[in-house]
Amino acid sequence: MAEPTASxxxxxxxxxxxxxxxxxxxxTGVTFAGALALTALVLxxxxxxxxxxxxxxxxxxxxxxxxxxxxxxxxxxxxxxxxACAVSFRAGVFNVGVEGAxxxxxxxxxxxxxxxxxxxxxxxxxxxxxxxxxxxxLWLAVPAALKAYLDVDEVVSTLMLNYVALSxxxxxxxxxxxxxxxxxxxxxxxxxxxRLTRLLPPSQxxxxxxLALLLTLAVAWMFGRTRLGVSIRTLGNNPRFARVMGIxxxxxxxxxxxxxxxxxxxxxxxxxxxxxxxFIDGFSPGWGFxxxxxxxxxxxxxxxxxVTALVFGMLRNGGGMIQVFSKVPISIVDILQAAxxxxxxxxxxxPSLRRATS
Amino acid sequence: xxxxxxxxxSKRFGSVQALSRVTLEVERGAVHAIVGENGAGKSTLMxxxxxxxxxxxxxxxxxxxxxxIASPRDAMRHGIGMVHQKFQLIPSxxxxxxxxxxxxxxxxxxxxxxxxxxxxxxxxxxxxxxxDPDRPVRDLSVGERQRVEIAKLLYRQAEVLIxxxxxxxxxxxxxxxxxRILEQFVAGGKTILYxxxxxxxxxxLARHVTVLRRGRVVSSMPxxxxxxxxxxRDIVGAGxxxxxxxxxxxxxxxxxxxxxxxxxxxxLDCQGLWVVRPDxxxxxxxxxxxxxxxxxxxxxxxxxxxxxxxxxxxxxxTPVQAGSIRLDGVPVDGASVKERRxxxxxxxxxDRYTLGSALASSLWDNLIAGEVDLPPFxxxxxxxxxxxxxxxxxRMETFDVRAxxxxxxxxxxxxxxxxxVIVAREVRDGLxxxxxxxxxxxLDIRATAFVREQLLHLRNRGVAVLLISTDLDEVLQLSDxxxxxxxxxxxxxxxxxxxTRETVGRAMAGSHEPLAEVSSRG
Ligand SMILES: Nc1ncnc2c1ncn2[C@@H]1O[C@H](COP(=O)(O)OP(=O)(O)OP(=O)(O)O)[C@@H](O)[C@H]1O
Ligand SMILES: [Mg+2]
Numbered sequence: 001m002a003e004p005t006a007s008x009x010x011x012x013x014x015x016x017x018x019x020x021x022x023x024x025x026x027x028t029g030v031t032f033a034g035a036l037a038l039t040a041l042v043l044x045x046x047x048x049x050x051x052x053x054x055x056x057x058x059x060x061x062x063x064x065x066x067x068x069x070x071x072x073x074x075x076x077x078x079x080x081x082x083x084a085c086a087v088s089f090r091a092g093v094f095n096v097g098v099e100g101a102x103x104x105x106x107x108x109x110x111x112x113x114x115x116x117x118x119x120x121x122x123x124x125x126x127x128x129x130x131x132x133x134x135x136x137x138l139w140l141a142v143p144a145a146l147k148a149y150l151d152v153d154e155v156v157s158t159l160m161l162n163y164v165a166l167s168x169x170x171x172x173x174x175x176x177x178x179x180x181x182x183x184x185x186x187x188x189x190x191x192x193x194x195r196l197t198r199l200l201p202p203s204q205x206x207x208x209x210x211l212a213l214l215l216t217l218a219v220a221w222m223f224g225r226t227r228l229g230v231s232i233r234t235l236g237n238n239p240r241f242a243r244v245m246g247i248x249x250x251x252x253x254x255x256x257x258x259x260x261x262x263x264x265x266x267x268x269x270x271x272x273x274x275x276x277x278x279f280i281d282g283f284s285p286g287w288g289f290x291x292x293x294x295x296x297x298x299x300x301x302x303x304x305x306x307v308t309a310l311v312f313g314m315l316r317n318g319g320g321m322i323q324v325f326s327k328v329p330i331s332i333v334d335i336l337q338a339a340x341x342x343x344x345x346x347x348x349x350x351p352s353l354r355r356a357t358s
Numbered sequence: 359x360x361x362x363x364x365x366x367x368s369k370r371f372g373s374v375q376a377l378s379r380v381t382l383e384v385e386r387g388a389v390h391a392i393v394g395e396n397g398a399g400k401s402t403l404m405x406x407x408x409x410x411x412x413x414x415x416x417x418x419x420x421x422x423x424x425x426x427i428a429s430p431r432d433a434m435r436h437g438i439g440m441v442h443q444k445f446q447l448i449p450s451x452x453x454x455x456x457x458x459x460x461x462x463x464x465x466x467x468x469x470x471x472x473x474x475x476x477x478x479x480x481x482x483x484x485x486x487x488x489x490d491p492d493r494p495v496r497d498l499s500v501g502e503r504q505r506v507e508i509a510k511l512l513y514r515q516a517e518v519l520i521x522x523x524x525x526x527x528x529x530x531x532x533x534x535x536x537x538r539i540l541e542q543f544v545a546g547g548k549t550i551l552y553x554x555x556x557x558x559x560x561x562x563l564a565r566h567v568t569v570l571r572r573g574r575v576v577s578s579m580p581x582x583x584x585x586x587x588x589x590x591r592d593i594v595g596a597g598x599x600x601x602x603x604x605x606x607x608x609x610x611x612x613x614x615x616x617x618x619x620x621x622x623x624x625x626l627d628c629q630g631l632w633v634v635r636p637d638x639x640x641x642x643x644x645x646x647x648x649x650x651x652x653x654x655x656x657x658x659x660x661x662x663x664x665x666x667x668x669x670x671x672x673x674x675x676t677p678v679q680a681g682s683i684r685l686d687g688v689p690v691d692g693a694s695v696k697e698r699r700x701x702x703x704x705x706x707x708x709d710r711y712t713l714g715s716a717l718a719s720s721l722w723d724n725l726i727a728g729e730v731d732l733p734p735f736x737x738x739x740x741x742x743x744x745x746x747x748x749x750x751x752x753r754m755e756t757f758d759v760r761a762x763x764x765x766x767x768x769x770x771x772x773x774x775x776x777x778x779v780i781v782a783r784e785v786r787d788g789l790x791x792x793x794x795x796x797x798x799x800x801l802d803i804r805a806t807a808f809v810r811e812q813l814l815h816l817r818n819r820g821v822a823v824l825l826i827s828t829d830l831d832e833v834l835q836l837s838d839x840x841x842x843x844x845x846x847x848x849x850x851x852x853x854x855x856x857x858t859r860e861t862v863g864r865a866m867a868g869s870h871e872p873l874a875e876v877s878s879r880g
Contacts, residue, residue: 246696
């Protein structure tokens, strides 16, 4: 238009992003502080030393090289599962089936690892990881298609599938693939050369941390710098608008769930190749579900997921020690996490209320 | 001292000073109109009064008492209520339930249905709000839903009622109904704050009018002393009216473009379109429609007679049960929305919030979402941020989008500026057909003139324009040909010149000689 004075002074382009990042960091920080306070309350009510417990956790998790390594070890599957959930959540697809993809991916990696023992080191590791990703992705293909083309609620279908995954893999390692001569239900061990390098022995921390970091970078890049990222954001922010813009919504939903399954599968596979060296029945303490909490807390920002997963890893690691050295059971970590979930839910609910009123 | 005073209110959002020391004195028992260009700060000021935003400084006085308004709940406690653009009603609840929700009459902790119904019925009766208390809200029209919102405020004893562009979504008949309700409120001593872009509403309703520009009060006067020219000048600023739309003479008020210089070949050709709504009711019954390049075809009709479905069918969002759609002679019936966009169909949707944008996404996301896989925006799936930013800046400049930059979320823009973003996106290179559904809703006079001029521009460049608008004046001003949709059928067609408020109005109401007035088809 004819009036050039109209344009307001242009601030630096990073200004808004900085503001947004600050706001996210602030709300995440507040959430954690709130969760800590709630947990402190529980400790206090049950007559346990509040500061002593927290101090012990911190010291265990960060106080030594091994402690630090174990924190990173605990964080690795959490990072991967957080990313797995983020990929579909960002598109508005509430896929809670990462846990199932993790189990099947783990089994696929283990099977590849103990079957193709003749392969060299790198080819075998690559084959194991590819198998994990592909099987994880395929596992979510059915609920993805049901959601995208028949509008079947993905929360229900993927949640159910988690139990199916647990049962199926349990059957597999109890019957057809049970390791001979072992009392527990586990598969044979993967070939020596399929095992990932340990980064800081004696900790079990291994090269899958690097995989997790690379994937964080990759997902961040995908969200921010690719056209797939634009489509995912648009779909997640307003599905009706996405349709108007001609974004192939069903296809994109399927794609995000496949990606999510693939990353979930990698989370399982890397646990097999890096820590257990075999598939163990029921090995996950619920990483796939923790991933949901983590991505919600981080608002699907990959770097936020990284940080949040590290904090959760710290809690898990520190919590394990509490149990040994004090009367506080490890469930204190679950209480902490539950408090986080509650607070996140409240935050998610309130802004949407606010948006509705404006 | 005035009844309600907003004193020296300032509010800043990041780098944008939305309000600078705005003072507003509102008389009791009258309508106080607030006008001003897009982004002037009108909605922000009212959100502060209603507790949705907090001012950085300034105070609010009611009847001489200073109020603290931290939330809408506080505002309601002081008798201040706001009718929202986006209604907050529960579709499956009845009118009564929606009205009392959150503030129910209770007996021993249980909802006292009888009392609730009686109170609501009394209320509706007293204020002459025509509503059936027992109908579920999902069966109500937009105008009726708005009345439920109003009744909600009355039920909570609001004395000050805020309306933000209340007629934007209403048909002219519904708007007239709203005006009568407002007049009655005023007669009953209630105070109304009324934001609008339509001068006719100011003169029809208000006793006092305040003009905001860039977050400041530029003038405030009794309506008796105001003239449309004065208001326009105050709204637009020093440049005054000559600024209103640039060089094209067509943009002068009363815009009367000569018929299209050179109507080209038929670009959009719909034949026998049938669209059945999900509830089984046919929304379009065998619509034939052709739009040539270099021609604006206006579709008039009372909202709900098939306009929404016509647009959705053409852009590919709604399946068509029978009939066919051709673009440039090629059938596009099986083509996806994306393919149709690629072949040159653009759409300005009727609702900028639900269909036209993603509020949480940045402006540049919103500007390229449909074209992100085309050069120069991406190559091999990777975004080319420089090209995207340059494009976004250029569009924002051309369409005078007032925003700090392309990175800000669309939700932080004022209503009118968001509408400009949408128009900027759809008026793009390679366009063959533009479906424009209420393209100027929420725009100030200057932006309205600019967008209308863009439509004429497109037409002169040989683009086909299908203009679907509830604003009859807009349709009459711009169209080379006017069709009237009534109950899903094209009941009349008028060439330019034969289309007047009277002839078209009669056809809209359903009384017509079937297609008698068709002269030149296409
Ligand atoms: N939540 C927000 N965050 C950032 N900026 C905002 C926010 N809300 C409003 N603004 C800015 O404040 C200014 C005033 O906006 P406001 O919505 O009050 O304008 P308006 O007068 O109602 O305009 P319109 O006629 O277009 O509705 C605009 O520049 C807008 O971009
Ligand atoms: Mg506004």
